[in-house]
Amino acid sequence: xxxxxxxxxxxxxxxxxxxxxxxxxxxxxxxxxxxxxxxxxxxxxxxxxxxxxxxxxxxxxxxxxxxxxxxxxxxxxxxxxxxxxxxxxxxxxxxxxxxxxxxxxxxxxxxxxxxxxxxxxxxxxxxxxxxxxxxxxxxxxxxxxxxxxxxxxxxxxxxxxxxxxxxxxxxxxxxxxxxxxxxxxxxxxxxxxxxxxxxxxxxxxxxxxxxxxxxxxxxxxxxxxxxxxxxxxxxxxxxxxxxxxxxxxxxxxxxxxxxxxxxxxxxxxxxxxxxxxxxxxxxxxxxxxxxxxxxxxxxxxxxxxxxxxxxxxxxxxxxxxxxxxxxxxxxxxxxxxxxxxx
Amino acid sequence: xxxxxxxxxxxxxxxxxxxxxxxxxxxxxxxxxxxxxxxxxxxxxxxxxxxxxxxxxxxxxxxxxxxxxxxxxxxxxxxxxxxxxxxxxxxxxxxxxxxxxxxxxxxxxxxxxxxxxxxxxxxxxxxxxxxxxxxxxxxxxxxxxxxxxxxxxxxxxxxxxxxxxxxxxxxxxxxxxxxxxxxxxxxxxxxxxxxxxxxxxxxxxxxxxxxxxxxxxxxxxxxxxxxxxxxxxxxxxxxxxxxxxxxxxxxxxxxxxxxxxxxxxxxxxxxxxxxxxxxxxxxxxxxxxxxxxxxxxx
Numbered sequence: 001x002x003x004x005x006x007x008x009x010x011x012x013x014x015x016x017x018x019x020x021x022x023x024x025x026x027x028x029x030x031x032x033x034x035x036x037x038x039x040x041x042x043x044x045x046x047x048x049x050x051x052x053x054x055x056x057x058x059x060x061x062x063x064x065x066x067x068x069x070x071x072x073x074x075x076x077x078x079x080x081x082x083x084x085x086x087x088x089x090x091x092x093x094x095x096x097x098x099x100x101x102x103x104x105x106x107x108x109x110x111x112x113x114x115x116x117x118x119x120x121x122x123x124x125x126x127x128x129x130x131x132x133x134x135x136x137x138x139x140x141x142x143x144x145x146x147x148x149x150x151x152x153x154x155x156x157x158x159x160x161x162x163x164x165x166x167x168x169x170x171x172x173x174x175x176x177x178x179x180x181x182x183x184x185x186x187x188x189x190x191x192x193x194x195x196x197x198x199x200x201x202x203x204x205x206x207x208x209x210x211x212x213x214x215x216x217x218x219x220x221x222x223x224x225x226x227x228x229x230x231x232x233x234x235x236x237x238x239x240x241x242x243x244x245x246x247x248x249x250x251x252x253x254x255x256x257x258x259x260x261x262x263x264x265x266x267x268x269x270x271x272x273x274x275x276x277x278x279x280x281x282x283x284x285x286x287x288x289x290x291x292x293x294x295x296x297x298x299x300x301x302x303x304x305x306x307x308x309x310x311x312x313x314x315x316x317x318x319x320x321x322x323x324x325x326x327x328x329x330x331x332x333x334x335x336x337x338x339x340x341x342x
Numbered sequence: 343x344x345x346x347x348x349x350x351x352x353x354x355x356x357x358x359x360x361x362x363x364x365x366x367x368x369x370x371x372x373x374x375x376x377x378x379x380x381x382x383x384x385x386x387x388x389x390x391x392x393x394x395x396x397x398x399x400x401x402x403x404x405x406x407x408x409x410x411x412x413x414x415x416x417x418x419x420x421x422x423x424x425x426x427x428x429x430x431x432x433x434x435x436x437x438x439x440x441x442x443x444x445x446x447x448x449x450x451x452x453x454x455x456x457x458x459x460x461x462x463x464x465x466x467x468x469x470x471x472x473x474x475x476x477x478x479x480x481x482x483x484x485x486x487x488x489x490x491x492x493x494x495x496x497x498x499x500x501x502x503x504x505x506x507x508x509x510x511x512x513x514x515x516x517x518x519x520x521x522x523x524x525x526x527x528x529x530x531x532x533x534x535x536x537x538x539x540x541x542x543x544x545x546x547x548x549x550x551x552x553x554x555x556x557x558x559x560x561x562x563x564x565x566x567x568x569x570x571x572x573x574x575x576x577x578x579x580x581x582x583x584x585x586x587x588x589x590x591x592x593x594x595x596x597x598x599x600x601x602x603x604x605x606x607x608x609x610x611x612x613x614x615x616x617x618x619x620x621x622x623x624x625x626x627x628x629x630x631x632x633x634x635x636x637x638x639x640x
Contacts, residue, residue: 004444007437008430095431099424100481103393104445104488106414 001113038139073153077161085169086182126162148236160322217254219291234308245298352401361387376539377528384548385528421485431470454487475506584620
């Protein structure tokens with residue numbers, strides 16, 4: 001049955017292999033130069049005291065291809081779901097060939113082999129792609145210091161996405177029985193699942209940490225990037241709440257109220273921050289003076305964040321979630337094809 | 343008579359609609375059985391139930407002594423050619439044979455290759471570019487080369503031109519002669535069934551209207567033409583299947599195993615076509631014709 005599966009799948013399989021090869025060649029050609037550029041400029045920039053020029057030139061070199069790769073890694077699982085998953089059963093039902101296939105071999109075995117073989121292929125393709133892109137991007141990632149922004153294009157999670165997208169496509173095909181609507185449904189479902197997990201799941205898959213720091217936003221009358229405030233710039237700040245002396249939340253990102261505006265005035269009795277109180281010892285409104293006053297009044301920021309040390313645990317957890325969902329859907333497909341598609 | 347397919351009050355329901363209902367029949371072994379009936383009579387449903395593509399809603403079905411969904415051993419006993427003879431359009435003829443070899447332990451590659459040679463099919467040709475007749479032959483080859491005990495064919499020739507149809511049935515008859523395989527063939531083309539079948543089942547609205555050996559069926563039905571007459575006055579052994587009357591004349595199609603002695607009648611044998619049409623246009627209780635005479639099935 002595996003040989004038969006490969007026979008039917010051959011064209012798509014070679015296509016995927018061809019695509020991977022092209023990506024591999026492009027990355028093999030440009031990657032070493034990126035590493036070289038990093039080693040010769042960024043690695044010893046602090047000695048020359050000019051790191052911004054070095055990092056800018058590195059990022060300029062890699063950015064265009066980096067964006068293309070980002071799109072490729074994001075889109076490949078979806079394509080797998082569309083073109084490998086959705087037609088798998090739907091096309092057999094549409095063209096009537098299921099009557100040939102399922103009278104040659106039991107449909108349980110047919111379905112199990114197809115799911116297993118093509119599922120593994122999907123994971124392999126996504127895994128290889130992620131591996132190549134992760135390697136190629138590593139100099140850029142080290143310079144950017146924001147690993148969580150490319151979380152879903154690196155490491156393990158693309159494998160989970162591909163497995164899930166594939167099985168979701170199969171499931172849509174099994175239930176809808178027509179290829180095109182199944183493709184559309186699979187695409188919508190996959191995008192929705194990715195979005196839900198990325199926005200409402202990932203931040204809390206592992207309990208995030210909290211840290212309370214002095215509010216520096218009011219004094220500097222502007223918002224500082226949240227990650228700059230985190231213990232490590234590579235940490236992923238999920239939320240940044242402003243609290244008062246009692247610990248009540250009064251705003252976001254170091255600001256106060258919905259606009260983040262603070263009404264402060266300096267008078268004879270010192271600096272007054274409206275709604276919080278006054279600092280009799282502060283008589284100027286220089287940033288340092290304002291900072292002293294906000295500290296005195298107990299205005300602080302609470303950062304909720306995933307530290308860089310959680311990165312790989314989060315990768316494994318999200319991988320497990322998508323693989324688990326794929327396994328559950330596979331079981332459902334097997335059951336449905338055996339019991340209900342009659 | 344051992345039955346290769348036996349059903350008991352078999353039914354298949356889709357939502358509130360019945361595709362097949364109260365179907366009770368027994369199909370004898372070692373014969374080429376024609377299953378004839380109008381569209382929607384449940385022929386395809388019955389065949390799909392027999393090969394395990396469908397699951398019965400009610401009743402039971404036994405095929406070659408086993409349940410149709412009883413795993414690979416059961417599937418291996420049956421060769422199935424589905425309606426419109428589906429094949430994989432993008433796979434070549436040779437790849438279809440390889441598929442057979444991959445999926446079946448008992449695959450007879452010699453037989454398959456021999457048939458493809460005989461049919462003059464190019465092994466490299468994609469199945470999607472074959473003519474309807476060639477595709478049907480390929481599907482038949484796939485079914486036969488698994489060396490089944492029973493061949494089930496669902497309207498295999500319905501969409502073929504007369505020449506391709508004749509060639510297909512020719513092939514089928516050769517296979518039967520060589521392998522002694524039992525065949526159940528559904529069709530609404532009576533002339534084709536007449537050519538190849540030796541046993542006939544008429545299925546109307548999922549009920550078996552008539553079943554029996556072809557020769558017995560033809561030998562027990564007669565068309566009587568004579569002066570106008572009330573059908574109730576016919577001898578009790580003559581069952582009226584169809585009647586038509588003009589002012590002076592009556593025509594009956596009767597079923598009997600007794601000689602027709604009344605000299606008033608002009609007695610003519612019926613063709614299979616007449617017979618099938620008569621039963622199709624006059625649905626009635628099931629009749630099973632045996633050499634011994636008339637009998638009602640169950």
